[in-house]
Amino acid sequence: MIRGVTQTGRVRWRLLLLILVLAFIAAAGWFWRDFTRFAVTPLRISATGESVDIERGTSFKDIVHQLRGQGLTTSAPFYWRLLAERMHVAGRLHAGEYALTPGITPEQLLTQMAQGKVMHRDVTIVDGWTFRDVLQALAKADKLKHETTGLDDAAIMQKIGAPGEKPEGRFLPETYAYVKGDSDLDVLRRAHDAMDKTLAALWAQRDPKLPLNSPYDVLILASIVEKETGRADERPRIAGVFIRRLQMNMLLQTDPTVIYGMGSSYTGNIHKSDLTTDTPYNTYTRPGLPPTPIAMPGKPAIEAALHPASGDALYFVARGDGTHAFASTLDEQNRNVACYQLKRCR
Template sequence: MSLRRGLLLLVVLLLALLGWQWQRYQRFADTPLAGIGADASLVVARGDSLPAILRTLRAQGVAVGPPLYWQLLARQTGAAGRLQAGEYALPPGTTPRALLSAMRDGKVLRRMFTIVEGWNIRDLRAALAKVPLLRHEAAGMDDAALMAALGHPGQHPEGRFLPETYAWVRGDSDLDLLRRAYAAMDKALAAAWQARAPGLPLRSADEALVLASIVEKETGVADERPRIAGVFVRRLQAGMRLQTDPTVIYGLGERYTGNLRRVDLVTDTPYNTYTREGLPPTPIAMPGKAALQAATHPADGDALYFVAVGDGSGRHVFSRSLDEHNAAVGAYLQRLRAQRQAAAPGTAPR
């Protein structure tokens, strides 16, 4: 009897120990890891084993716990032998189970980069150069070399990258992002051109892209884009010069100081639509989908001119005749002078 009781007691103790260990294991699996810093992430290199990953976590100050539990949990979750390379987010509250599941499924950390509507190629390249952790392969390339690297030698880069937000992962390069943005613009432009309104004075999708870039730079007010496009389409149809300031500014390049002078309007460049007829030779910015839609579906009407209201709304006054337009310009200048006087130091309130 004493032997049986002894064996029974041993079994009970063993079961109790196993139960205790199981409870500890379960708590380990679903307890947030301690020591995770702000904005922390884990980089898993190709071929890294689980012990190597745990060493990386420890080096980052994370309390990983018993390696045996990690091995058991990896088998339980199906992550053993299936850990994928990449960068993984480590937000506060990350548990071992969640981390192993993410590495098993390849749920790598995705970062975002936004191309802003109206940026030109200089703006885009400068913004890309400031993105940390992105591989900068385009550094040192001029625009011609850049387009060759993207697989489009001889093409001007302006306007060729669709303004949108693009996700990227560690290991991607600026060229990877630009390839995706180029493909997105190519698709959006083709769709807009295919569905264009009849009778447009545009000979190709590329000309629609040029017009869309001008519309993009002329207004940020969504409901004005088709009206602005309508004005330019009617001017093209009538053989009038476009006379749009953003093209002149683009032609000045880095010489533009923020103040467009009268001498700039009469100084001829390939982009000066005051001195040259038709569209400029390339786009002048990156137009968004709304501007592409406006350029290929301009609003009907009879307006041939527009000028800013000047009240800070970004809206414009549209005119059918030069006399109406001159009156609108006069009102704009009068409002501008009043604003400057009100903002001048020492001006008495009225």
């Protein structure tokens, strides 16, 4: 009788154990499916351009808390820890700002953080901009530290390692990527270095007969060419006009330099009195090149200044459609001015 009870008890225990094992297997299977689903399910991103900014020294626990606080995930912190451990990245997440692109999953986000693929933004220096234009663009750049605020031009050039240089024309027009934590001085330093390298490479290939004594002279002439035309096919022709004028000791007589010399007094129109009012930049009253560039010349304008088109043209005038009419004599130039500026074509 006792023996029968014992056997019955054993059967019951075995049955209970089997039930527990099956329940554990089922629970483990459910957990693993749920965890796997979590790892590859896109985060809750409410708007394009959203990002997560992880400060230096933030613990893994606080990173997950931040993600939950931004409403990106409702999953248990344990899932995030388990995923990071499985990926072997729990202790290798980098601080920085990370882009939250639509469809990004927890697994992909942790991979980016482990690889330090922080979010990059762009700021563009446009061909023909002045230094003031560049500073204004940098001031508007999102997440860029503004360390130039309150500094004059000399102090800015000192800060970027170019003491004594005038800033105009010294920064290569290009698009520059930056990350959160970079400053406007960092961008200026890179743009200055890019211009130095570009100018040095192009100067080494110059026509030795040019009446340009230094790379800085090239920057000055290129900036004038840049402001005179945006047409690629006309840059070498316009550069050729100015080169021949320099060789013949003629006044350059270019309006963009006059406008630059007028500074804030320029309101959009240039008058005859402006052409006769002397400033260091008035090429109607002063011979040779102006003292500094008048804008940031792009690489094509620099190449045009170093490799001007041959010919005999000494004058040009805007046609009003973005192109210019070129002339080799003053009489021909006067006819072009009458036609295209005064609308008295004959």
